[in-house]
Amino acid sequence: MDIRPIKTEADYQAALKQIEALFDASPGSPQGDELEVLTTLVEAYEEQRYAIPAPDPVEAVTYFMDSRGLTRHDQKDSET
Numbered sequence: 001m002d003i004r005p006i007k008t009e010a011d012y013q014a015a016l017k018q019i020e021a022l023f024d025a026s027p028g029s030p031q032g033d034e035l036e037v038l039t040t041l042v043e044a045y046e047e048q049r050y051a052i053p054a055p056d057p058v059e060a061v062t063y064f065m066d067s068r069g070l071t072r073h074d075q076k077d078s079e080t
Contacts, residue, residue, distance in 0.1 A: 003034065003037055006041050006044075015041060019035060019042065022035040
């Protein structure tokens with residue numbers, strides 16, 4: 001098992017390729033352990049490199065309501 005930190009896009013792509021090769025590894029096996037370590041490293045890299053900021057709460061609620069065809073009046077109707 002030759003695992004190193006993921007520092008570049010090339011490292012990231014190589015890790016994804018190795019994860020794909022190990023995808024069916026049995027948990028607890030050496031290959032399963034390698035898969036677990038690689039997925040943890042990839043997850044950390046993605047959080048740093050491709051972080052998705054939390055939405056503005058008001059915008060999130062507005063989007064939710066719009067996507068379901070709801071209005072402010074719908075909320076008032078459900079309270080009574």
